[in-house]
Amino acid sequence: MDWGMKNRLSRLIRPDDGRAVWLAIDHGYFLGPLSKLEEPGKTVKPLLPFTDAIMLTRGVLRNCISADIKVPIILRVSGGNSIAGPALSNEGIHTCMEDAIRLNASAVAFSIYVGTEHEHQTLLSLGQLVNEGQRYGIPVLAVTAVGKELEKRDARYLGLCCRIAAELGAQVVKTYYCEDFAKVARSCPVPLVIAGGPKLKTELDALNLAHDAVRDGAKGVDMGRNIWQSGNAVGMIKAVNSIVHENKPVKEAAKFLKG
Numbered sequence: 088m089d090w091g092m093k094n095r096l097s098r099l100i101r102p103d104d105g106r107a108v109w110l111a112i113d114h115g116y117f118l119g120p121l122s123k124l125e126e127p128g129k130t131v132k133p134l135l136p137f138t139d140a141i142m143l144t145r146g147v148l149r150n151c152i153s154a155d156i157k158v159p160i161i162l163r164v165s166g167g168n169s170i171a172g173p174a175l176s177n178e179g180i181h182t183c184m185e186d187a188i189r190l191n192a193s194a195v196a197f198s199i200y201v202g203t204e205h206e207h208q209t210l211l212s213l214g215q216l217v218n219e220g221q222r223y224g225i226p227v228l229a230v231t232a233v234g235k236e237l238e239k240r241d242a243r244y245l246g247l248c249c250r251i252a253a254e255l256g257a258q259v260v261k262t263y264y265c266e267d268f269a270k271v272a273r274s275c276p277v278p279l280v281i282a283g284g285p286k287l288k289t290e291l292d293a294l295n296l297a298h299d300a301v302r303d304g305a306k307g308v309d310m311g312r313n314i315w316q317s318g319n320a321v322g323m324i325k326a327v328n329s330i331v332h333e334n335k336p337v338k339e340a341a342k343f344l345k346g
């Protein structure tokens with residue numbers, strides 16, 4: 088691996104413990120102004136000190152985030168779909184590598200839709216993005232997206248998606264936690280992080296998810312709604328941080344929610 092690629096990855100996954108807490112605020116690219124993300128700059132500001140990277144689009148980055156930010160950027164470069172359209176899987180690359188470099192991105196993120204009518208286009212586009220990433224030393228984060236079909240999230244399907252993403256060259260893969268997640272992690276040769284998915288019933292549920300994921304082989308989280316839609320978003324990200332980076336048990340991490 089070239090120095091630039093290694094350097095960028097080391098900014099995203101902490102070299103001291105090999106773990107990562109990323110904050111995802113890219114949802115607007117197909118969901119519009121989600122609750123608590125109407126003003127992304129305001130939402131994210133108090134959370135930044137406890138975040139290893141933020142994942143977002145170039146529009147939100149340029150318009151809502153101060154350019155003196157110290158936190159590395161994971162730039163969402165795929166889209167072209169919306170919750171109001173006919174197929175969430177119909178994604179392509181909308182932001183070029185040149186703009187990602189201009190924005191000083193530490194990685195670019197792209198969703199694949201395995202098993203859908205758009206499987207072929209999303210997998211080929213992932214390969215194309217990896218080719219460009221290799222040229223400039225920019226890591227690619229592949230997201231194993233399920234669209235509206237949340238029930239797809241089982242070890243067999245996610246294991247297939249993660250392995251394909253790694254085989255096509257993604258340097259990091261983002262997926263969902265599931266039963267038998269250890270199998271998914273074992274068969275994916277690159278680091279895995281997990282998304283939180285839609286807001287769970289309680290904060291403790293989300294902390295358990297983060298805990299079980301790292302216990303079973305994830306390198307960390309790239310979480311959104313379960314952090315910033317919480318009534319105590321700062322407490323949540325501190326708690327998740329203590330689980331991922333300090334191996335704190337959920338009961339102890341939950342103390343951050345009382346502050």
Ligand code: R5P
Nearest residue numbers: 111114282283284310311312
């Ligand atoms: C898809 O909407 C995006 O890639 C999100 O960044 C991803 O799903 C993580 O966010 P959440 O934890 O809210 O699922």
